[in-house]
Amino acid sequence: MWISFTLLAAFMQAWRNAFQKQLSVDVNVLGVTLARFIYASPLAGLYLWLLYREPSAQLPQFSGNFVFYVVAAALMQILATALMVVLFKQKNYAIGVGLAKSEAIFAAVLGVLFFASTLTPLGWLGVLVGSVAVFLLSGLSSFKTISWSKVLIGSASGLAFALTSLWVREASLALGLPFPYGAAWVLLFVISLQTVILLLYLALRDSATLVALWQRPRLTILTSVTSCIGSLGWFTAMSLEIVPLVKTLGQVEVLFTLLISAFFFKEKLKKQDYLGLGLIVVAALLVMWA
Incomplete structure (x- = not known):
């Protein structure tokens, strides 16, 4: 079941990034970031309400750990999204998403070091392949000509997205609810908090x-x-x-991204770009197989 939800997420995220790229032409970084959340809270609330029409559904007991994970995830996702929008303004859509997909690499490393995840040697090979892919997606062919600013922004976005994902999982587990209630509560709280933060800031500073x-x-x-x-x-x-595992499988998003880039935005990629995108998929498969 987690595979189905991951594929759904990757497909919808590819389209969300495409719409954000279009919006970024006329709207600044924080505005495009807010667009991701502003109408999402009512939908998240509706989803939770539909789940709780089941009479036997359990109500959560919120803890201090849950609050910390939700707040940390909400803030980190705002940062990650803003960095991705900055990346869209510097490079084309497909490559911008490709660089930000270094998220899977960071999720694997941080998950093993701090979140009790485990990876086999084959899994670490996937991490290495993913690192090579990110280098190729810089659009350059050597360390002498590499655009370190683009790689830095993409990597920072990936790191922020990885931390968001790790904290979201911890928040869901902290509630101790059965599937799918924990994730639904986290979704509502994270999106609502993000919406309030950005709305207040922009209302006061940039109406x-x-x-x-x-x-x-x-x-x-x-x-x-x-x-x-x-x-x-x-x-x-x-x-x-x-x-x-979720984020490495989720790298199939680059395939959806490639199709959208080619057929929706009419953008052309170099052979090196195709190789980088392909290696990201290989990295995902290696980690999944591991």
Whole structure:
């Protein structure tokens, strides 16, 4: 079941990133980041309400650990999304997503070091292949000409997304609820907190950005809807399986990204870019096999 939710998440996230890229042409970084959450909270609330129409559903008992994990995940995902939007402004859509998908590498390393995950030697080979893929997706062919700024932004985004995922799983486990209730509660709390934080900040510091989003309802709604469904898939999958496995399988998103880039944005990739994207998929398969 976790595989199905991961594939759903990867597909919806590829489209969410595409809508964010379009929105980033006319809206600043924080505005595009807010578009990911602003209409998602009601959808998350509706999903939770539908689940609790089952009379035997258990109510959660919230703990200090749960609050910490939710707040940490919410803040880190805001940072990760903002960095990805910055990346969109520097490079084309497919490569921007490819660099940010270093998330799977960080999730594997951090999961093993700090979150009781385990990887076999084959799994670590997958991590190495993924690292090579990120280098190729820099769009350059040698260390002398590599664009370290783009690699740094992409890697920082990937690290932030990895920490978000690891904390989301811990928050779901802290509730001790059966599938799929824990993930649904985490989804509602994280998205609601992110929406409140960004709305308050922009209302006080940059109200023009809120006006810009209001003037682009189609892209804003599409971004929020695909983001909510994608997060539902990620959060549910990560409540069922460890993050390194979920995120490495989730790298199939690059295939969806490639198709969207080619057919929706009419962007052309170099052979080196195709190789990098392909290696990311290989890395995902290696870790999954491990």
